[in-house]
Amino acid sequence: MSKTTRATQMLTKAKIAFTAVTYNYDPSADRIGLQAAEAIGEAPHRVLKTLLAQVDGKPVCMVVPSDREVSMKKLAAAFAGKSAQMMKPADAERVTGYHVGGISPFGQRKKVPTAIEEAALGETHVYINGGQRGLQVRLSPRDAQVVLDAVAASLVAD
Incomplete structure (x- = not known):
């Protein structure tokens, strides 16, 4: 497995400190983020999943703890929208240029507005998908927020 992806290249170019962590990806896992957390031996709230949605019909990206579900109402509000819905997997792959299970918020084909769960910013470090299945990057959540704007x-959801 290559540890060099568009995601890691973006982080390197931005001079963001990170560590690439590989694990055995299980394509049959019900919840990919939770499987990643277990595989790397990290608490699920520190392993963030990258999800794509549409707010008022426009694509957005969100980065949230793998053990939590997204509130569509809160997501719409974060982008000053009225309604939100999850993006179909094929559409998410087309927008990001990554395959489901390997979607990273870093180095996406098309830059879309991004939101990060505020609770994650209190962690010393988090893991976020590194742009391919079986690859996570460990970094400061504040650094992730800055580089993703x-x-x-x-x-x-509460």
Whole structure:
């Protein structure tokens, strides 16, 4: 497996400190983020999943803890929209240029507005997909927010 992806190249170019962590990706896992957390031996709230949605018909990206569900109402509010819905997997792959299970918020084919769960910013480090299945990058959540130009918002359901 290559540890060089568009995601890691973006982080390197931006001079963001990160560590690439590989693990055995299980394509049959019900929840990919939770499987990644277990495989690397990290708490699920520190392993963030990257999801694509549409707010008022426009694509957006969100980065949230793998053990939480997104509130569509909160997501729409984070982008000053009225309604939100999850993007179909094929559409998410087309927008990002990554395959489901390997979608990273870093180095996407098309830059879309991004939000990060504000609770994650309190962690010393988080893991976020590195742009391919079985690859996570460990970095500061604040660094991730800066390089993604992401808004911090409460995105998860209560």
